[in-house]
Amino acid sequence: MPTYKHLFFDLDHTLWDFERNSAESLSEIYHTFELHNHGILSLGDFVKTFIEINTQLWADFDRGHIAHGFIRENRFRLVFEALNVDNLAVGKDMGEEYLRLLPQKAHLLDGAVELLDYCANKNYQLHIVTNGFDSIQASKMASSGIQQYFEHVITNEKAGAKKPDAQIFEFALRSANARSEESLMIGDNWEADIMGALRFGIDAAFYNPKSLKFEQTPTYDVQHLNELMSIL
Structure with a gap:
């Protein structure tokens, strides 16, 4: 692994x-x-x-x-x-x-805080990559109390591109001073998050609570966020 x-x-x-x-x-x-x-x-x-x-x-x-x-x-x-x-x-x-x-609004998905705590305790460097609006996403993170977990928040406005475009993933890696082989994208959107990352050479974990099936296989497929803790 x-x-x-x-x-x-x-x-x-x-x-x-x-x-x-x-x-x-x-x-x-x-x-x-x-x-x-x-x-x-x-x-x-x-x-x-x-x-x-x-x-x-x-x-x-x-x-x-x-x-x-x-x-x-x-x-x-x-x-x-x-x-x-x-x-x-x-x-x-x-x-x-x-x-x-x-x-x-402050509601997070079940297992989100537990996962973020686990990743932080394991000394992973955590970042957000979102197609949402800068100010709106920042407010969501502050309201739900998770902004302190993340070192970088990458938006399409900052990157000048949106998922699944390669440019936003390139911008994210550059911002985080990260290499693709040491990075994992975690998201629920098959095209934007998973295919965008895989095409750029980044492993991808598909948060897939509805157990959707696609022709291509992601690096990881999980139905609940707590499953990621056994992977990381």
Whole structure:
């Protein structure tokens, strides 16, 4: 088994519980903006539709089909369209409130803190590689109390590229003064995290709680974060 020195983590859906934190934020928005008075009668439908559309938008971003700004400016409009709501004037307020609330949420995925403590005690050098926004990701890490674990936080804004582009992995290694053969990428996104790292020559651990199957085999495939402790 390779001897790793540097561990590069994705943040959302890998350590930070995006679904739970987003659902809490959306619930607050639903009640604050009284969306039940605008034809959205089910909070559950609102949250479910948002998650589906937001997931697709981020997938489009990862593939280079849209820009960051498009996600911020259009996701709530697309949600309302999907819910057949045409009597709601959608301004920037709702999107801005979501971006204010979301990073304040602190829920982490099960086993995240235990894994980070384990890695820190083993003297691994830990870093984040994310396609998220600089300020938003920094707030998420501060709110959930994990910022102290990481030496570098690599974003597409800093690197001038996004996962799975080779440029962001090159930037990450250079920033950390790391070599590919002593590095491991850990993430939940098959294309952005796993294939991006493997194509660049970095081993990749696929956090795969739904046991998804792909043609190529990652270096490691785990269904729970605690499984990584037996690997590292």
